[in-house]
Structures are given as structure tokens and as C-alpha cells.
Amino acid sequence: MFIKSAEFVKGITGTNEILLDGRPQIAFVGRSNVGKSSLINSLVGRKDLARSSSKPGKTQEVNFFLINNGYYFVDLPGYGFAKVSPKRKEKIRKMIVWYLSYAESRPKKVVLVVDSKAGAKKFDVDMKDLLREENLDFFVVANKIDKLRKNEEKTKIKEIMGKLGMDDSSIVSFSSKTLKNREKIIKKIFD
Numbered sequence: 001m002f003i004k005s006a007e008f009v010k011g012i013t014g015t016n017e018i019l020l021d022g023r024p025q026i027a028f029v030g031r032s033n034v035g036k037s038s039l040i041n042s043l044v045g046r047k048d049l050a051r052s053s054s055k056p057g058k059t060q061e062v063n064f065f066l067i068n069n070g071y072y073f074v075d076l077p078g079y080g081f082a083k084v085s086p087k088r089k090e091k092i093r094k095m096i097v098w099y100l101s102y103a104e105s106r107p108k109k110v111v112l113v114v115d116s117k118a119g120a121k122k123f124d125v126d127m128k129d130l131l132r133e134e135n136l137d138f139f140v141v142a143n144k145i146d147k148l149r150k151n152e153e154k155t156k157i158k159e160i161m162g163k164l165g166m167d168d169s170s171i172v173s174f175s176s177k178t179l180k181n182r183e184k185i186i187k188k189i190f191d
Helices: 036-044 086-102 122-133 150-164 182-190
Strands: 006-012 025-030 062-067 071-075 109-115 138-143 171-173
Touching: 025 036, 025 086, 025 122, 036 062, 036 071, 036 109, 036 138, 036 182, 086 122, 109 122, 109 182, 122 138, 122 150, 138 150, 150 171, 171 182
Parallel strands: 025 071, 025 109, 109 138, 138 171
Antiparallel strands: 006 062, 062 071
16 A cells, blocks of 8 residues: 555544544554654654653653545554653553544554664563453554664564564564565554
8 A cells, every 4th residue: 555645633632522433543562762753754754743742651642644635544642651640650650541442443453663772671571461451443654764783683583573472574674764564554554
């Protein structure tokens, strides 16, 4: 599938009515500062669609992007070490769980983004468990692969697979700098 158009539609905080227009939703979830927004921007071929920042916790709402007028990419807030108050962290956690578990519209697919250098952390394992409990179709993107030395990539991917209890067909390595495996991710999203 070729991505021809992408536009920001709406950001919600859980109290707004979720978009229920029948278009499939592809959700992107991961820890703060894992590069979800950069991944989305790379997939759609734009630098400025999803707001990205070196400061953890930039995304604090559920953002909807209309792709090819037929799908939504849904950028969920990052979980984990965002530099926000404990009360705000809990609100973000509840917003993510609400969208994935209780919202009227369920995502067709979820992309769980993990930092390839840091590896899968407890928050990532908890998210994988939630996605399985909710019976959501998902795969893992091991992001920021360009930050690893060539001989580290296979080892890090195996570590992530082991921590998450997944096989290599469920994990794709990626770099927004080199666009390594961009087409493979798009294919997995739209299959």
C-alpha cells in the first residue's frame, strides 16, 4: 500500500467523543521518548505531521491522523518516564487503557514501539500483556536501530523477543533516519 495523504484530524483526552466513522484505526503505543511520532512521520513521508520532541511526554492526548482518507493512525501518549507529575502520569495511563480496552472503537491493529537500544522494559511487557488480554492484533517495532552498532542488532532483537515472549515474525527493526524496513512495517500494518 502506498501512503498518498495524511492529515491531523483530532486530539482527544478521553472525555471527547471518539471518532466512530467506520474507518479502521491503527494505534501506535510505546514508552515516552521511544519515537512513536517520528515513526508515524517516517511512514507517511512527512517530518511535521505528528509532533515529536526530544523531551519525553510531548504527546498527552490520543491523536488521530487520517491516512489516504480510509484509515486512522492513532498516536497514543507515551507511558513510563514522561517528565510530568504522578497524577498526570496516572491520567495518561488510564487514557491509554481506556482507548485499548473500553473505547467504543477498537483498533484494527496495534504497533507496539520499543526502543531497540534500551530493550523491552516492564512497561512494554505490561503493554504486551494488555494487548494479548484484549485480543488485539499487534506487532512490535524495535525503533532507533540506527543507534546500535551493526553487530548489536541481532542480539538486541533476540533480547526483546525473549522479554516479550514473541517470535521474530512479530518484530520489525526500524530507523527513522535510514528508513530501514519502512515498507515492511507498512505492509504489516495494512495486511
